[in-house]
Amino acid sequence: MEQHVVKLTDAENQLADLLQAAGAADAKAALTANGLPTRRIEEYHYTDLRTLLREVPANLAKANDGLPSEQFEDFSRIVLVNGALVHADTIDGVEIKSADVARTVGHDQIINLMDGFAQSQIEIVISKSIETPIHIAQVHDGANSVAASKVNVRTAKGVEAAIIETFEGSNESGLRFADFAMDVAAESNLLHIQLDQNAKYARQFVQNRYDLHEDANLRTLVTHSNFQLGRTDIKADFKGEGAHADFGGLNLLVGQQHGDITLNVNHGVPNTTSTESFKSIVRDRAKAIFQGKIIVAPDAQKTDAQMMCQGLLLSERAEVLVKPELEIFADDVLCAHGATCGELDENHLFYLMSRGISRADAESMLIKAFLAELFDEIENEQVHAKLENRVDAWLAAAE
Amino acid sequence: MTTPILEIKNLHVKVEEEDKQILKGVDLTLPAGEVHAIMGRNGSGKSTLSYVLAGKDGYEVTEGEILFMGKDLLEMEADERAAAGLFLAFQYPIEIPGVATMTFLKAALNAQRKTRGEDELKIPEFMKLVKDASAQLEINQDMLKRPLNVGFSGGEKKRAEILQMALMQPSLCVLDETDSGLDIDALKIVSEGVNHLRDANRSMLVITHYQRLLNYIVPDRVHVFSDGRVVESGDRELALELEKKGYAEFDGTAA
Numbered sequence: 001m002e003q004h005v006v007k008l009t010d011a012e013n014q015l016a017d018l019l020q021a022a023g024a025a026d027a028k029a030a031l032t033a034n035g036l037p038t039r040r041i042e043e044y045h046y047t048d049l050r051t052l053l054r055e056v057p058a059n060l061a062k063a064n065d066g067l068p069s070e071q072f073e074d075f076s077r078i079v080l081v082n083g084a085l086v087h088a089d090t091i092d093g094v095e096i097k098s099a100d101v102a103r104t105v106g107h108d109q110i111i112n113l114m115d116g117f118a119q120s121q122i123e124i125v126i127s128k129s130i131e132t133p134i135h136i137a138q139v140h141d142g143a144n145s146v147a148a149s150k151v152n153v154r155t156a157k158g159v160e161a162a163i164i165e166t167f168e169g170s171n172e173s174g175l176r177f178a179d180f181a182m183d184v185a186a187e188s189n190l191l192h193i194q195l196d197q198n199a200k201y202a203r204q205f206v207q208n209r210y211d212l213h214e215d216a217n218l219r220t221l222v223t224h225s226n227f228q229l230g231r232t233d234i235k236a237d238f239k240g241e242g243a244h245a246d247f248g249g250l251n252l253l254v255g256q257q258h259g260d261i262t263l264n265v266n267h268g269v270p271n272t273t274s275t276e277s278f279k280s281i282v283r284d285r286a287k288a289i290f291q292g293k294i295i296v297a298p299d300a301q302k303t304d305a306q307m308m309c310q311g312l313l314l315s316e317r318a319e320v321l322v323k324p325e326l327e328i329f330a331d332d333v334l335c336a337h338g339a340t341c342g343e344l345d346e347n348h349l350f351y352l353m354s355r356g357i358s359r360a361d362a363e364s365m366l367i368k369a370f371l372a373e374l375f376d377e378i379e380n381e382q383v384h385a386k387l388e389n390r391v392d393a394w395l396a397a398a399e
Numbered sequence: 400m401t402t403p404i405l406e407i408k409n410l411h412v413k414v415e416e417e418d419k420q421i422l423k424g425v426d427l428t429l430p431a432g433e434v435h436a437i438m439g440r441n442g443s444g445k446s447t448l449s450y451v452l453a454g455k456d457g458y459e460v461t462e463g464e465i466l467f468m469g470k471d472l473l474e475m476e477a478d479e480r481a482a483a484g485l486f487l488a489f490q491y492p493i494e495i496p497g498v499a500t501m502t503f504l505k506a507a508l509n510a511q512r513k514t515r516g517e518d519e520l521k522i523p524e525f526m527k528l529v530k531d532a533s534a535q536l537e538i539n540q541d542m543l544k545r546p547l548n549v550g551f552s553g554g555e556k557k558r559a560e561i562l563q564m565a566l567m568q569p570s571l572c573v574l575d576e577t578d579s580g581l582d583i584d585a586l587k588i589v590s591e592g593v594n595h596l597r598d599a600n601r602s603m604l605v606i607t608h609y610q611r612l613l614n615y616i617v618p619d620r621v622h623v624f625s626d627g628r629v630v631e632s633g634d635r636e637l638a639l640e641l642e643k644k645g646y647a648e649f650d651g652t653a654a
Contacts, residue, residue, distance in 0.1 A: 346456065351493035352503075354453045355563065356481035356511035365506065369497025369546075 006035040011056045015113065018146055022060055024116030026105045034109055043233075046289040046321045047260040049110070052229055053203065057144045057175050060117070066141030070166040070197055072382050075135040078124070082140060083149035085122050093128035101150060110205050110231070114177035117148035126155040133162035133191075133380060140169040140176045140202070148177035155185045162191040164383055173201040173228075180207065186214040186240055193383060195390070198226045206232040212272070214240030221378065222249040224259035224288075225390060231260040238265075238272040238300075248374050249278040252394055253286035253318075260289040267296045267303040270330075276307035276337075279374055281367060282318035283398060291323040292337070298329040305334075311341035312370055314398075364395050402469045404571050404602040405429040405452075411462035412444075412451050412627075421447045423627035424463070429571070432599040436613055437606045438638060439624030440646045445606045446490060448624075449575040452604075453487040454480050468570065481507075482514035484570035488560040488577050495547040500559070503547045504529060508566060532565040536592045553580030554589075561592040572596065572603045578612040590615030610642040625650030 008016070012035050019028035036053060037044035061082035068079055078096060079087040088096040099122075103115045124134075140147050155161060169176065176198075184190050198204060204227045212218060222232045236245060251259040265274055280288035294305045311320030324337035344366050352362035371391060378384050405427070412422035421444045429435050439445050451458050452465065454477030465472040467485060475483065495503070508528075509519045520528070533543065536558045548556050557577055564572055574593065578586055593603070593616050605616055613621070613635060621638045623631040623646070631637065631649050641649065 347493050348495050350453075350455050350477060351489070351495065352507075353477035354455075354481055354487055354489075355503075355507035355567070356478050356514065357507055358478050358510065359476070361506070361510060362478075365498055365503075366495070369495065372497035 006033065008032065008035055009050060009054065011054050012036055012050070014056045014058070018056075018060055019113070019116045022117050022119070024103060026103070027112040027116030030105050030112050031109055036109055043108070043262055043291070045323075046287075046291070047231055047258065052258060055173070057146050057173065059142075059145045061140065061142040061145035061147035061174075064141045066139050068137030068139045068166065068168050070135075070137055070168060070195070072133070072135045072164065075133050075164065075382075076130070078122070078134060078136045080122060080136065080138050080149050080151075082142060082145075082147040083118055084120060091130060091134065093126065093130060094134070095123075095125040095127070097123050099123050110177075110233075111179075111207060114148055114179050114205060114207060115150070117146055117177055118150045118179065119148075121150035121152060124151065124153045126153065126159050126161050128156065129158075129160040133164050133383070136163060136165045138165060138167050138178060140167070140174050140198070142174070144173055146175045148179070150179045151181070153180075153182040155183065155188045155190065157185045158187040159185065160189045162380065163193070165192070165194045167194065167196045167198055167204065169198045169202050172199050173203070174199070175203045176205070178204070178206045179209075181209040182211075184210055184212045184216040184218050184243070186216060189217045191219050193221045193378070194232070195223050195386060196226045196230065200226070200228065202227045203229040204231075206230075208232065208234045210234075210236040210245070212236065212238050212240060212243040212245055215242040216240065217243070218245040219377065220245070220247050221374070222261060223252065223387070223390070224250065224261065225252040225394065227257065227259075229258045231262065234261070234263040236263075236265045236274075238267045238269055238274075241269050241271040244273045246377065247274065247276045248377070249290070250371065250374060251280040251282070251288035251290070252391065253281070253288055254283040254394070254398065255286060256284070257286045259287070261291075263290075263292040265292075265294045265305065267294065267300045267305060269297070270299060270301045270303070272300065273304040274306075276305070277374060278309045279371060280309075280311040280320045281314065281370070282311070282320055283314040285315070285317045287319045287321070289321045291325075293325040293327065294335060294337070296326075296328040296330050296333050296335060300330045301332040303330060303333040303335065305336075307337040309339045310370070311339075312367065313341065313343050367391070367395065401431060403428050403430045403466075404468055405604070406466040407463070408466075409463035410448075410451070410460065410465060412447060412458050412460050415457050415459045420461070421458075421627055422451070425628050427622060427629055429602045429604060431602055433619040434597065434603040434605060434616065436618040436621045436638060437604060437624050437629075438608070438610070438621060438641055440608070440650075443624045444627040445624050446575055449487055449573050449604075449606060452485065452573055453477060478510065479514065481567070482511040485573070486564050486567055486569035486571065487573045488557075488564060488575060490575040490577075490579060492548045492551075492556040492560055494549045494551075496549050498547045500543045500545060500547050501529070504543075504563065504566060507563070511567065528566055529562075532562055535595065536562050536565070537588055538562055554582065554585035557581055557585065557589050558592070561589055565592065565596060570601055572601065574603065574605045576607055577605070578607055578609065586612070586615060610638040613638050623649045
């Protein structure tokens with residue numbers, strides 16, 4: 001690792017002390033040497049954390065038995081409070097246990113923090129198909145504190161399963177990290193959805209990693225809506241031929257919220273396909289970022305990857321920043337990316353109003369229509385309803 | 400004498416933020432129960448008149464007034480005009496992806512009812528209304544499940560407009576080139592749909608290029624529109640004469 005002297009900010013010094021207290025000396029050394037990511041680091045170009053993370057909590061979150069409020073009827077339930085496993089339903093064919101954390105230190109300081117603050121990792125092994133989705137409630141409970149969780153999911157060949165994660169927090173200005181890794185076994189069919197239900201001033205950093213094996217199928221959806229500052233880093237690696245994945249994400253932001261979704265999809269083997277669909281709706285002075293990179297390896301012929309990012313600006317000073325990238329090293333592939341950004345179409349609004357619908361209702365209809373294709377693919381009614389309720393609440397709050 | 404449904408008096412309109420005057424003194428009175436046709440060449444201001452009536456943004460009324468059943472129409476927002484009973488059948492109905500046609504119809508009908516202080520329609524009531532009205536226009540139910548106007552053929556779009564008109568039961572129907580893009584069969588279906596709505600309490604303003612539509616929707620009066628105003632009015636014979644002689648005879652551009 002490159003060693004040079006960085007003058008640390010108060011926040012960086014505070015985080016270094018907290019890493020020491022968490023027993024993560026290597027992560028502390030890396031942070032002290034490099035500082036938090038700034039705009040000069042490509043992956044953080046629009047999310048300069050030295051500027052955005054000027055205040056950090058003074059304490060590590062303690063073990064706690066705070067309970068989640070988000071409920072799904074009949075779903076199996078796993079509850080993590082401040083990263084520790086406090087409850088797991090007995091699920092036929094699923095093994096759930098808490099293990100010692102395996103920490104690594106790399107070039108990304110946020111990932112180092114994520115690993116450094118985690119005190120355990122939750123191992124979930126799904127050995128047969130499950131009909132009811134698993135709800136993992138991640139609660140961050142403790143005033144003004146730092147917490148981190150690590151969840152590793154492995155499945156057996158041919159398994160079908162759905163995992164819905166919710167992020168909740170009772171404290172106002174906490175800092176949370178969540179690492180999620182899923183090994184999508186050959187011929188399996190998995191769904192992974194993350195709904196954030198944090199407190200208003202929460203800061204959140206999430207990493208989702210997926211390894212896809214032969215003929216696997218995966219659908220994901222990330223929602224960014226309830227936090228002050230949030231970043232989700234998605235990394236997917238196609239390792240088996242015939243695999244397909246649909247990656248989706250939403251930034252639904254208002255006020256001065258800052259939401260960043262950064263995606264890296266690596267088509268490393270031939271005959272794999274993916275779609276990437278990311279949408280942002282911003283109001284006031286909110287800022288939504290989507291960076292998506294698709295890499296097609298030299299021998300990954302017949303890759304088909306279609307990436308689309310769309311932004312809807314509802315206020316003059318709101319911002320949507322998108323950076324789609326394709327790096328293609330194979331010659332027989334179908335890849336495309338597109339980006340659109342704009343306001344609501346006045347002709348659409350006029351048509352709806354000319355039929356008696358008020359401007360506010362017409363706007364709501366068009367905003368929901370903009371999101372429809374993202375939600376339509378989510379077949380579970382409860383999850384679908386939660387997504388729609390969240391959008392309704394967001395729309396109602398602005399009126 | 401009863402109040403006319405629509406009175407347009409010396410209406411002058413220009414495009415907002417431009418100097419271009421489009422309507423230059425339109426006078427037109429439409430009594431209850433009558434169907435009037437407006438004929439004119441491209442660019443004469445016919446469509447602008449329909450947009451100004453419906454309340455589209457982007458136009459500035461510089462002079463004159465519009466009374467809708469005696470009330471100042473220009474004071475009302477587009478949605479209020481619809482609830483008060485004005486309906487514009489668009490020349491080019493707007494495609495709105497992500498909004499199912501049925502969802503839209505229900506939202507529109509209930510929004511109008513709410514503005515008028517009426518109760519919302521119950522779902523079975525609504526379904527029956529749509530089913531009856533669409534059968535007459537030969538609209539199949541699958542079309543109504545699709546997003547509004549998205550992927551509809553030209554004929555389907557126009558039939559969907561007339562379906563909306565039938566459901567909303569307006570006092571004033573403004574039909575903006577409803578015949579454009581229709582083949583003979585579709586023209587017949589649409590015209591029958593319109594004729595079915597003719598009523599002693601309902602007036603229609605039919606805007607068209609061609610006299611052909613007026614063989615199906617027979618007007619009580621015909622107005623020739625040129626350079627932003629009505630230059631000649633007469634009975635339906637005027638439309639035939641216009642077809643024979645061309646617009647030049649009427650708007651002073653004849654050699």
